[in-house]
Amino acid sequence: MERSSLRAVGWARSLPIDSEVKAARDWAREHLESLGWTTTAPEAVDAVLLTVSELVTNAHTHAHSSAQLIMAWDNRCLHIAVHDASTDLPAPRAPSTERVGGRGMFLVDALADTWESRPCPHGKTVIACFRAPAAAEERR
Numbered sequence: 001m002e003r004s005s006l007r008a009v010g011w012a013r014s015l016p017i018d019s020e021v022k023a024a025r026d027w028a029r030e031h032l033e034s035l036g037w038t039t040t041a042p043e044a045v046d047a048v049l050l051t052v053s054e055l056v057t058n059a060h061t062h063a064h065s066s067a068q069l070i071m072a073w074d075n076r077c078l079h080i081a082v083h084d085a086s087t088d089l090p091a092p093r094a095p096s097t098e099r100v101g102g103r104g105m106f107l108v109d110a111l112a113d114t115w116e117s118r119p120c121p122h123g124k125t126v127i128a129c130f131r132a133p134a135a136a137e138e139r140r
Contacts, residue, residue, distance in 0.1 A: 010072035017060050024056040024069055025049045028080075031071055035078075041133030047111040051080055051128050054104040058126070059084035065123065077113075078130045085123040 011031050015024050032038055032045050052069065059067035063086030070081040092105040108115055112128035 008072055008074040010070060012068065012070045015056055015059075015067045015069060017064065017066050021053050021056050021060070024052050024067070027069070028052045028071060035073060037133065044130060044133040048078065048080060048130055051108050051111050051130075052082075054108050055080065055082035055126055055128070058082075058090060058104050059086075062086065062088070062090075063123065076132060078132075079127055080112075080130070081125050081127045083120065083123060083125040087119060087124060089117045089119065089124055090126060 011027075013024070013027055028049055029038065029045065032048060037045050037048075056067045056069060059065055059082055063084035065085035068083040070079075070083075072079045072081070090105045092109045093102045095103055095106065108126075108128055113131045115126065115128040117124055117126045
């Protein structure tokens with residue numbers, strides 16, 4: 001029997017619609033600290049936290065639902081997944097002087113190495129991936 005060399009760690013949290021997005025950021029920052037990213041890759045931490053904010057805000061504001069936030073680290077990529085109850089898949093929209101909002105997925109697209117959305121039986125999941133920053137990679 002072959003043993004896989006892939007090791008992964010993950011965390012999950014449910015964020016009710018009445019919870020503040022700051023709670024999601026604080027929770028995510030705590031786990032990024034456990035990975036050592038807050039000291040070795042602060043720019044990556046900022047990008048991840050802004051992405052968490054945008055995805056959870058989208059779940060609460062556009063899907064009118066709770067958000068299930070999952071972070072998984074596989075030593076190569078940090079996967080940020082947010083599930084909500086809406087079946088409407090997101091798409092980045094170009095910034096406009098006519099709208100106040102609508103830039104969330106545009107930001108996620110700019111910040112994450114990759115992102116995708118998947119329909120699910122009871123809504124959708126949006127996943128953003130961040131490759132290990134060079135400084136964090138050197139710590140391993």
